[in-house]
Amino acid sequence: MIVVDLFLEFALLALVAFGGATALLPEMHRVVVENHHWLDDTTFTHLYAIAQAAPGPNVLVVTLIGWEIAGLAGALAATLAMCLPMSVLIYLLIDRWEGFAGKRWQKAVSLGVTPLAVGLVFSGATLIAQAAAFGWAAWGLVLASVVANLRTKLHPLWFIGVGALLGLSGLV
Numbered sequence: 001m002i003v004v005d006l007f008l009e010f011a012l013l014a015l016v017a018f019g020g021a022t023a024l025l026p027e028m029h030r031v032v033v034e035n036h037h038w039l040d041d042t043t044f045t046h047l048y049a050i051a052q053a054a055p056g057p058n059v060l061v062v063t064l065i066g067w068e069i070a071g072l073a074g075a076l077a078a079t080l081a082m083c084l085p086m087s088v089l090i091y092l093l094i095d096r097w098e099g100f101a102g103k104r105w106q107k108a109v110s111l112g113v114t115p116l117a118v119g120l121v122f123s124g125a126t127l128i129a130q131a132a133a134f135g136w137a138a139w140g141l142v143l144a145s146v147v148a149n150l151r152t153k154l155h156p157l158w159f160i161g162v163g164a165l166l167g168l169s170g171l172v
Contacts, residue, residue, distance in 0.1 A: 002038075002069065003070050003073045003074055003077045004077075005036070006038075006066055006069060006074055006081070007077040007078070007080065007081040009031050009032075009081075010066075010077075010078045010082050011081040011084075011085050013028060013031070013081075014081060014082045014083070014084075014086050015085060015086065017082070017086060020057075020059070020121075021059040021082060022058045022121055022124050023117055023123075023124055024124070025123075026124055026127045028044075028061075029041075029044055032044060032069070038068075038069045039065065039068060039069065041131055042131075043068060044065070047065055047068060048061050050064060051064050059082055062078045062081075063078060063079045065078055066078025066079060135172075137171060138172045141163055141166060141172050145159045
């Protein structure tokens with residue numbers, strides 16, 4: 001049954017969701033598009049874009065994927081699978097984790113998760129950029145936005161606005 005398969009696949013993904021649902025985009029894409037052929041590249045990318053445009057948490061993309069695949073039951077299964085396993089695990093382990101505060105191995109794990117999350121988020125961004133068929137102008141805009149964001153104290157919405165205007169004008 002597709003709803004059960006959807007739940008099991010996203011439950012497994014949830015166990016490695018360092019950096020949130022966005023960090024899992026390449027793996028979600030592999031599971032949903034390449035392995036099961038539940039969606040095509042275009043639909044997957046559109047669902048991600050809708051999820052990012054809508055207010056709310058990044059995990060909304062999982063709900064939309066589930067909805068597209070199996071309707072309301074799919075949306076509920078995918079969302080529960082993404083949220084429930086780690087919530088239960090964290091609930092059961094948080095007291096033990098706090099008990100190891102200051103231990104060398106706990107610091108190492110905490111420090112190691114950060115670059116892992118950054119790498120996963122970067123790979124997700126790369127996947128979406130490839131699906132959007134970025135040209136040189138778009139990559140230039142990305143680079144300019146990163147540099148400007150690192151060197152100024154402008155709010156990120158200004159960069160989004162500039163990108164939107166360049167997109168509307170057809171320059172990107």
